[in-house]
Amino acid sequence: MARSYATVGQMTTYAVDKAVSSPDLASHRDHTAHVELMLSHMLEFVLMAPRSREAFLRTIALSERETGAIVADPRPRRSSPDLVADLLPEDGAAEDAARLGVAVRVQSPLSTARLVRIAAALGPDPQDAIVSIVRSHDADAQRRTAAEATAQLEATTPAVPAIVVSTWSRIGKKLAKADPGHKDLWETIGEIGENAGSPVVQYPLDARALLTSPRVAEELHGHLELLRRASRELLNTSPRFSTRRGQVGAHLQAGVTRARAGLELGEADRGTLVHARRGTRTPIPLGIGSLEDPAEIAQADERLDALARDAAAWRADPSLLPDPPELIGTAVSPEAEGARLLLWALFHPTLLAERGFALAPARRQPALTSTTLALRLVEADGDPEVLYRISVGGAAPWASLVPRVTREATAELAPESYAVAPGKGQSTSDFVWEVHRALRSLTIPLRDLRG
Numbered sequence: 001m002a003r004s005y006a007t008v009g010q011m012t013t014y015a016v017d018k019a020v021s022s023p024d025l026a027s028h029r030d031h032t033a034h035v036e037l038m039l040s041h042m043l044e045f046v047l048m049a050p051r052s053r054e055a056f057l058r059t060i061a062l063s064e065r066e067t068g069a070i071v072a073d074p075r076p077r078r079s080s081p082d083l084v085a086d087l088l089p090e091d092g093a094a095e096d097a098a099r100l101g102v103a104v105r106v107q108s109p110l111s112t113a114r115l116v117r118i119a120a121a122l123g124p125d126p127q128d129a130i131v132s133i134v135r136s137h138d139a140d141a142q143r144r145t146a147a148e149a150t151a152q153l154e155a156t157t158p159a160v161p162a163i164v165v166s167t168w169s170r171i172g173k174k175l176a177k178a179d180p181g182h183k184d185l186w187e188t189i190g191e192i193g194e195n196a197g198s199p200v201v202q203y204p205l206d207a208r209a210l211l212t213s214p215r216v217a218e219e220l221h222g223h224l225e226l227l228r229r230a231s232r233e234l235l236n237t238s239p240r241f242s243t244r245r246g247q248v249g250a251h252l253q254a255g256v257t258r259a260r261a262g263l264e265l266g267e268a269d270r271g272t273l274v275h276a277r278r279g280t281r282t283p284i285p286l287g288i289g290s291l292e293d294p295a296e297i298a299q300a301d302e303r304l305d306a307l308a309r310d311a312a313a314w315r316a317d318p319s320l321l322p323d324p325p326e327l328i329g330t331a332v333s334p335e336a337e338g339a340r341l342l343l344w345a346l347f348h349p350t351l352l353a354e355r356g357f358a359l360a361p362a363r364r365q366p367a368l369t370s371t372t373l374a375l376r377l378v379e380a381d382g383d384p385e386v387l388y389r390i391s392v393g394g395a396a397p398w399a400s401l402v403p404r405v406t407r408e409a410t411a412e413l414a415p416e417s418y419a420v421a422p423g424k425g426q427s428t429s430d431f432v433w434e435v436h437r438a439l440r441s442l443t444i445p446l447r448d449l450r451g
Contacts, residue, residue, distance in 0.1 A: 005181055006046070008188050015041035018072070035196040036104050039189065040072035040082040043102070046185050047083075055179035057100075060166045061131050063087070067100060080121045087127060098127030101161075105134045106168075106196040107354065109142035115149035119161050128161035135194055136167045137433070168193030195429065207422035207431040210339040210401070217398040219336040222290050223273045226300075227265045228368050230274060230286065231255070234308050235262060238367035241347060241375045243359045250347035250375070252368065253277070261318040265340070271331030273340065278318050289329035290336075296329045303328060339401050345432045346390055346403055347375045355436040356380050356443075360387060371396050379443055386410055388439060403435055407442040416442055 018041040019034070047053050047070040056070075057063045070085035081101030099122045103110055110118075110132055122128045134142045146163040153160045172190015176183040210216055231239050231254035242251040255262025261278035263286070269275065275283035291297050307314070307321075314321040345351065349359055359365075360376040364387065374391035378384050389406040392398075406417035420438045422431045 006049070006185060008184050011042055011045045011185050011188070014045045015039075018044070035106050035192070036082065039104050039106070039193055039196075040102075042185075042189050042192075043083060043104070044070065044072040046182050046189070047085075049182065052175075052179050052182050053085075055175055059174045059178045060133075060164070060171065061100060061129060062164055063100075063129060065098075065127075070100070070102070081118050081130070084122075087129070098125040098129070099123055100129050100131065102131045102133065104193070105132070105138070105142075106193055107135075109134050109138040109145055112145045112148040112152065115146060115163060116152055119149070119153055119163075122161060124157070124159045126159035126161075128159070130161050130163045132163065132165050133171060133193065134165070134167060136169045137437075139165060139167050205338045205342055205428045207342055207426060207428050208424060210335060210342060211422055212400050212402060213335070214399050216333075216335045216339050217401045219290055219333060220339050220401065221393070221398045223265065223332065223336065223340075224368060224373060225370065226286075226288055226291070227252070227254070227263060227274050228370065230304055230307075231263050233304050234311050238369075239263070239265070240362070240365040240367050241359070243362045243365060247349065250344040250349065252373075255315075261315045261321075268332045268337040268340075271327040271329075273332050273337070276314065276318050276321050278315075281318070284318050284321050287327060289327050289331050290333075291329045293329075299328045342428060342432075343373075343392060343401065343403070345428070346435050351432065352377060352436065352439075353380065355440050357388065357436075357439065371398075377439075382443065388442060390435065390439060405435065405439040405442060407445075413445055416445070 015038045019037045022037060047056060053067055053070060057065060057067055066088045067085045068088060070083050072083045082104050083102040085100045085102075087098040087100050101118055101122050103114075103118055115130065115132070118130055119128070122130070132142055132146065142165045146165055150160060150163060168190045170190075171193065172187045175186040176190075179186060227239050231237055235255040237254050239252055239254040242253050242256070244251070251264065251266075253262055253264040256264055256277050256279070258279040261276050264275055264277050264283060265273050266275055266277075266283055267273075269283070270285045270287070271289045272285045272287060274286040274288065276286060277283040288300050288303065291300055310320070352358075356379060357377040358380045360378050364376050366372070366374045366376055366389075372391055372393045374389050377388045377390070379386065379388070387408040389408060391404050391406065392401050394404065402419050402421045404417055404419045407413070407415060409415040418438070420435045426434070
């Protein structure tokens with residue numbers, strides 16, 4: 001195998017240095033635009049090498065032409081390509097060089113209008129070319145918009161650039177073979193580009209095994225039932241997902257405020273998922289795990305009764321919460337905690353915001369019931385009266401934890417709902433992304449109806 005003459009560290013350092021000094025960084029707040037900027041400069045670094053440019057042109061741009069430096073200059077307009085190069089004229093050809101524009105995306109395909117604007121930014125030469133690099137999931141949609149852009153351009157201009165659609169996966173695999181000297185660099189670029197548009201679930205979980213197991217569903221449902229019952233008995237309220245601004249994850253809670261302690265379902269600690277918590281302070285485990293034996297259920301009842309009598313004290317100062325001498329019941333299993341982690345990624349407000357959804361107001365959030373756990377959403381830039389939902393359960397007992405996405409009924413459309421089951425061997429990140437994409441698809445009928 002050919003030896004690499006540049007390293008991943010050198011490429012990453014170059015991209016970071018370029019990105020932080022770019023005017024583009026200040027003009028974009030969403031992290032996907034920042035990732036695209038980084039990838040542009042990573043590509044720029046590798047394509048400094050003539051051999052790598054040749055491999056890129058031949059394998060990705062599908063061109064036998066030669067090119068000058070492919071650079072990621074600061075863009076004066078968002079419609080400009082992310083990287084631009086002059087395609088050098090062939091022997092005996094006119095001196096005016098055609099141009100190559102490269103556009104990178106990590107979350108959704110380029111729109112038809114954006115492709116048309118990029119074509120206009122390149123110039124009128126019929127030898128111009130556009131390379132659009134997207135995630136594998138978006139390749140088919142990008143090919144459709146590329147065909148629409150070509151049709152629009154052909155109707156208005158005599159010179160239409162070729163639009164080539166490629167994927168980050170293809171970049172990582174094909175160029176690692178075509179340009180073995182920079183194999184590690186191409187594979188890194190491909191992996192970052194392919195995964196950057198997906199939610200990051202930092203746990204190597206088997207989504208299918210966890211969410212389709214009746215045993216895991218029953219166990220997690222038992223912990224949710226403990227939270228629901230304890231909230232009713234100790235706080236006289238029902239748990240809901242919090243809509244507090246600035247929270248960094250999904251937060252199923254009852255009565256938690258800055259001033260007073262409440263209850264939450266969170267990370268496993270000392271065998272239990274249910275904790276007492278005030279504000280952002282460290283949660284204190286309730287000391288109750290899975291309950292099956294009648295004697296354990298009786299012990300749990302006694303503990304909840306004692307906590308109810310002292311609620312005023314420990315809600316004001318959670319440190320007064322008495323520690324149980326030992327865990328009541330059975331400690332939460334790794335599988336149940338894994339399933340909770342995966343579901344909490346589905347309910348993660350930041351990941352949902354990246355798909356265009358915001359949490360519905362607190363008054364509209366559904367309470368946890370004996371049959372259903374749900375989070376209600378609105379489209380960030382849509383009608384606030386149109387409600388969407390991700391839910392688990394729906395019946396008793398729970399046979400699985402397979403999530404369901406729903407668009408609730410409107411004056412114009414009937415409700416629509418369907419389950420999204422994890423596929424065999426599907427990664428956790430891809431499964432979370434698939435559920436959020438399914439949720440996004442429920443907005444399409446409403447958009448079509450309103451034109």
